[in-house]
Amino acid sequence: MILLDIKNLTLEIESNGVLVKALDKASLILEEGEIRALVGESGSGKSLIVKAISGALPPQWIVTADRMTWRGQNLLTMTRAERRKIMRRDIAVVFQDPVAALDPSATLQEQLTESIPEEFVAGTWFWQKRRSRLDIAHSLLHKVGIKDTEYCMAHYAHELPVDICQKFMIAMALVSQPTVLIADDPTRGMETNTKRQILSLFKNLNKTRDLSILFVSHDLVAISSMADTMTVLYCGQTVEDGPFQSVRKKPFHPYTKALMDSAPSFSPDLQPKSALIALGGTIPTLQHLPIGCRLGPRCPRAQKKCVETPVSRKINQHTYRCHFPMHLDDKGIL
Numbered sequence: 407m408i409l410l411d412i413k414n415l416t417l418e419i420e421s422n423g424v425l426v427k428a429l430d431k432a433s434l435i436l437e438e439g440e441i442r443a444l445v446g447e448s449g450s451g452k453s454l455i456v457k458a459i460s461g462a463l464p465p466q467w468i469v470t471a472d473r474m475t476w477r478g479q480n481l482l483t484m485t486r487a488e489r490r491k492i493m494r495r496d497i498a499v500v501f502q503d504p505v506a507a508l509d510p511s512a513t514l515q516e517q518l519t520e521s522i523p524e525e526f527v528a529g530t531w532f533w534q535k536r537r538s539r540l541d542i543a544h545s546l547l548h549k550v551g552i553k554d555t556e557y558c559m560a561h562y563a564h565e566l567p568v569d570i571c572q573k574f575m576i577a578m579a580l581v582s583q584p585t586v587l588i589a590d591d592p593t594r595g596m597e598t599n600t601k602r603q604i605l606s607l608f609k610n611l612n613k614t615r616d617l618s619i620l621f622v623s624h625d626l627v628a629i630s631s632m633a634d635t636m637t638v639l640y641c642g643q644t645v646e647d648g649p650f651q652s653v654r655k656k657p658f659h660p661y662t663k664a665l666m667d668s669a670p671s672f673s674p675d676l677q678p679k680s681a682l683i684a685l686g687g688t689i690p691t692l693q694h695l696p697i698g699c700r701l702g703p704r705c706p707r708a709q710k711k712c713v714e715t716p717v718s719r720k721i722n723q724h725t726y727r728c729h730f731p732m733h734l735d736d737k738g739i740l
């Protein structure tokens with residue numbers, strides 16, 4: 407069953423007095439039980455998609471889409487209260503900087519126990535409810551792999567290591583037993599061992615709680631260890647989408663290929679100390695967006711036609727937007 411369905415999401419924001427499309431027809435689907443990776447280099451608009459889903463965009467920004475639904479309900483036309491209810495119960499978000507996302511003036515115990523919804527709390531009297539909240543909090547922290555739960559809860563976020571804070575954020579996200587977890591670059595800046603622990607925690611949650619996960623990252627190695635499907639974003643445009651192995655083995659879009667080539671562990675034939683293959687140039691700023699396919703000026707396969715925006719084409723479950731795809735013949739046949 408499709409949980410989140412976003413088709414041709416466009417986000418216009420004002421920059422230096424002119425409206426620019428920070429997202430230009432971005433599309434994404436999240437199905438029940440899957441882990442979908444949303445990838446793209448820094449500034450490609452991944453966090454904007456997360457904010458658009460969670461309804462956290464400034465009201466003056468113009469959001470349009472052919473479709474933007476949660477379990478078939480239109481997210482764009484629902485009231486703020488309806489939207490908040492979905493974000494409180496069904497969709498939880500974990501952000502990239504756990505220390506900044508937590509309240510610096512409250513202990514982790516205060517923050518976690520207060521976020522537990524009333525309907526999960528047992529007991530009639532306040533001391534019974536207090537005990538119940540504490541039991542739930544300890545159990546949640548155990549589930550995310552925090553061993554010394556007393557110690558963790560007695561401290562403030564800035565007093566604890568970043569991996570404990572990130573696990574704590576995941577526990578906070580699980581408090582309402584959501585159906586979907588959106589993790590916005592949750593392992594950014596973490597060292598390898600800590601990153602592995604967080605990633606295996608996501609995998610376990612996906613398996614044991616059937617939690618659907620939208621994993622936002624530019625870390626392809628992390629993604630390859632867990633993603634079922636993958637959506638590739640470049641400069642606000644969705645360029646490719648499909649089952650992870652299919653996209654990895656035969657990327658149709660030159661940007662996806664360049665992204666894969668830039669990760670050494672994705673290039674088994676790469677000789678030690680040889681240069682990594684990378685696209686020239688950098689992602690354009692919002693004030694200097696190219697027309698048509700936004701990869702155009704950096705693309706090794708670009709031709710005149712690329713000044714027209716390519717339409718989305720699909721082969722099996724694999725979608726791409728490119729006039730000159732790789733691995734396909736002139737008629738777009740594999």
Ligand SMILES: Nc1ncnc2c1ncn2[C@@H]1O[C@H](COP(=O)(O)OP(=O)(O)OP(=O)(O)O)[C@@H](O)[C@H]1O
Pocket residue numbers: 419428446447448449450451452453454455591624691692
């Ligand atoms: N509040 C804002 N005001 C103006 N422009 C913004 C704002 N937030 C994001 N942008 C711009 O939108 C574009 C996409 O930003 P976004 O943060 O979604 O990228 P990202 O892919 O999540 O990058 P990263 O991986 O570094 O987090 C960037 O050009 C960014 O400068």
